[in-house]
Amino acid sequence: MTNLPMLGLTHGNRSAVTCHLKCDSQCSRPDPNPSTEPTFAEIAGRQLSRRAVLAGGGALAAAAALPVVWPERAAAAPRPGDAGPLAFTGIAPVSEEADTLAVPAGYQWTPILRWGDPLFASSPAFNPNRPDAQAQALQFGYNNDYLDILVDPRGRTGLLCCNHEYTNRPIMFPPTAGADEEAEVLRTLMAAHGFSVVELERRARRQPWRYVRGGRRNRRITASTTFRVTGPAAGSPLLRTAADPTGRRVAGTFGNCSGGTTPWGTILSGEENFQGYFRADPAARGSKRYGLTNTPSVYGWEKIDPRFDATTSAYANEPHRFGYIVEIDPSDPSSTPRKHTAMGRFKHEGANVRVDRDGTVAAYMGDDERFDYLYKFVAKRKYRPGKSAAARRHNLTLLTEGDLYVARFSGEQRPDGDNLGRGAWVPLVLDGESTVPGMSVDEVLVFTREAADLVKATPMDRCEDVEPNPTTGKVYVACTNNTQRGVTAGKPGPDAANPRAGNKNGHVIELTEHRNRAGATSFSWNILLLCGDPADTAVQTYFAGWDGPVAPISCPDNVAFDTQGNLWISTDGAPGTIAKADGLFKVPLEGSERGHVQQFLAVPRDAETCGPVIHDTDDSVFVAVQHPGEEGTWAEPRSYFPDYVAAGQRPDRGDWRGPRPTVVQVTKKKR
Incomplete structure (x- = not known):
């Protein structure tokens, strides 16, 4: 493959091919987010753990600012193997060049x-x-x-x-x-x-x-495939094209990354790197902010379908019709899948739904781009339990109307001294009205990144999967990496929620909403993991206070939970950072084992671990092995x-x- 802009710019053996095909080599160009300053001041950090001090003292001194505070936890001696329905002894890290799928002893794939x-x-x-x-x-x-x-x-x-x-x-x-x-x-x-x-x-x-x-x-x-557009932006002039003058029906979905399964049995899928499929006018509204350019697209579809050439007036709005959460009803193969404009348009990694006891429905979403944002959607209507046809019809409307928020993190100290961070969900659309000065509702929902810029949301280190824990209600945010934080002139440096400069290994944030309610507009948070190889003394790591041995882990991507409330993390990009194959890792969140990272499997050469699905009571784990042998x-x-x-x-x-x-x-x- 020729014309790989990321050749020589990736870390380690990270594939320039993957960068080109998956996201149009976005990292070879300036970041689309024009933000130049952190949105809150850094706060003084406390000692993270004995390992962080011993292994990362140089990094701590260089960044006097490590701003976060993590509560200390008593260290516990690691146990051989693991407890719970899906017991296993963690595997050793696997070479990035091994063309094998490795699983624990006693398991088969x-x-x-x-x-x-x-x-x-x-x-x-x-x-x-x-x-x-x-x-x-x-x-x-x-x-x-x-x-x-x-x-x-x-x-x-x-x-x-x-x-x-x-x-x-x-x-x-x-x-x-x-x-x-x-x-x-x-x-x-x-x-x-x-x-x-x-x-x-x-x-x-x-x-x-x-x-x-x-x-x-x-x-x-x-x-x-034909999709129906729902929500306030359906029918907007911003979504109309020569092929669809109504702005209500779209052909196809692509760039679909992660997703989620709703309590009412549908599947949500996130349209992510749609910009690489189009030629577009770089002067058109939204082009720069979403990374659209007037160069031949990655896939060349404009050669066979005119809608992928958005430089023409007939299809100038075609890119506006992608970048949404789509909803698919797997039980009905004749149903028309939908694109939900109420949930905003950005490079969606996915969406995961939580339902409170009172029926309040919230969906959590990350925008997978360096220095972009974390979002939440709260449905206007309440969830109806039960399997009746009426309940199902009602629940299928839940994501078509509601309030859209973006996260702003802060480092305020709690009165009890347990120096956790605080944060607020800042509304972009509230009660059917835009809260962003100068932008209408349909503009907010089509140019959501611009709206979030205006309310000064916190630029993050690539929020990928964002999932509520079904056991505790806490929300976990996988920030995959951001090698440009504190490195590129004019871009934000480390802050409390993104504490490392040149963050090549990524981190995981643990977020607790006020009164543990899905509709809350404030939250507290802490850093759960600062990923990396703890044996590398040049890299600061932290594993929720765990001081025993852990499996090296880098670039957290998709997450899942088992029935015990343990977090499972799949990785994307480890070969470029710790020179190990990507894999799937288990992390207990409670008790003496909290933060004890163990590796369950490793995927073959050049591959990424996706999914994952944990059926621990059925002694089964499922993963999607993506792009093996990519290079x-x-x-x-x-x-x-x-x-x-x-x-x-x-x-x-x-x-x-x-x-x-x-x-x-x-x-x-x-x-």
């Missing part, structure tokens, strides 16, 4: 679905030698990211729901002979994006799943995952076994 697997009775067999858009629209898509496994009441059937974030043409298909063949490749790539819903079955509980070809609920959603080529694969061949053996092109993004289940071995 098996694939459920791979790119190209046929989903319907009419689906053609997988054949990457002959790209075919119609075939791909009937097959499992590429680069699976958000994942959930919805188990039916009897436990032997269920649904697999999965995003397909982006594609990598050089390793998916062979070179073509001409323009017509390449146009079919582009159409096939469009069909490989989107979403899949696939039925599962198994013989009994605690047994591995297999997918059901031709299942009645099976569905593919692609970059061409390879069709002729020279860097991975053979998941269909490995014998060591040193190279399959010929007639028996293609290059890498295939795959959803994997990890189960206990039978004794």
Whole structure:
């Protein structure tokens, strides 16, 4: 692959290919956020832990400002293995060059679905030698990211729901002979994006799943599927194009990163790096703030579909129709998926819903860009429990109308001396009205980043997954990294919520809303983890006060919880920071084991760990293994995952076994 702007700019072995395909090499250009100052003063920090002082004393001295305060916790001797339904002994870190999927002793992994697997009775067999858009629209898509496994009441059937974030043409298909063949490749790539819903079955509980070809609920959603626009911005002139003069129907979804499953059984999916799919007028409103440029798009779809050339007046608004939370009903394959403008437009990592006892519904969202923001949406209507048709119809309206907030963090000291941070949810839309001077409601919801700039939200270190703990109600914010904080002239330096300059390893924030209510407009918070390798004395780390050995962890991305309330973290970018394969890690949040990070699995060469889904009472863990062998080529694969061949053996092109993004289940071995 040529024209990789991030070559020489990534850290360690982080792939410039991933940067190019996933986010249009955004880090090679100036950050879209024009903010130049922190939004609050740093506060004096206390000693983090004995390890932080011993291992990171130099960093602490250099940043007198480490501004946060974490309550000290008594150290406890680490225990071999782990307690709970899903007991395991943590694995050792795996080399970034290992083309293997490593799991703990006593466990096994098996694939459920791979790119190209046929989903319907009419689906053609997988054949990457002959790209075919119609075939791909009937097959499992590429680069699976958000994942959930919805188990039916009897436990032997269920649904697999999965995003397909982006594609990598050089390793998916062979070179073509001409323009017509390449146009079919582009159409096939469009069909490989989107979403899949696939039925599962198994013989009994605690047994591995297999997918059901031709299942009645099976569905593919692609970059061409019709979506309905909901919320206050639906029909706005800002969303109208030549193909849709109503501004109420959009073709397709793409760049879908993480997501969430709602209490009413639908799936939320976040449209993230949409800017790389368009050519656009850089002088148009929002172009600079969202990273749109007038250069050939990453995927070249403008060659086959005019709506991806937003430099024309007919499609100038097409980019405004992406960057939303979409909602999909997996139980009804005939339903029209929706894009919810009330939840704002930015580079959504995902959205995760919490419902209070009184029925208040809140959704937490991160904007995955350096120096962008953390958001919350609170629905106008209350959730209705129960499985009646009326309750379901009502709950399907919950995300169409409500209040939108952005987070502003502060470092105020609590009266009890337990120097935790404080914060406020600053309204952007409240009671159906814009609270941002000079911006209408539809402008706030289409140009949400601009609105958040105006109210002086706190620039963050790439808020990715943001999830409430179903056991405690506390909210956990995975900040993946930000190597430019305190490094780039004119950009914010460290602050209480983002305490490290040149933050290449990322951190996790633990947030408690006032009275633990979803509708609260204030919160307290603390740093749970400062990620990194504790053996690296040049890097300051902190693990919730835990002073025993921990697994090195870097670049937290997606998070999940088990039934015990433990946090599970999947990583994206560790090879570029700690030179270890990305993986899945468990972190207890309560008791003497709080902060004791253990690694559960590691993914193959060049891959990212996505999902994850933790069914601990069923002795099962599920992950989506995304972009294995990303830096390879069709002729020279860097991975053979998941269909490995014998060591040193190279399959010929007639028996293609290059890498295939795959959803994997990890189960206990039978004794």
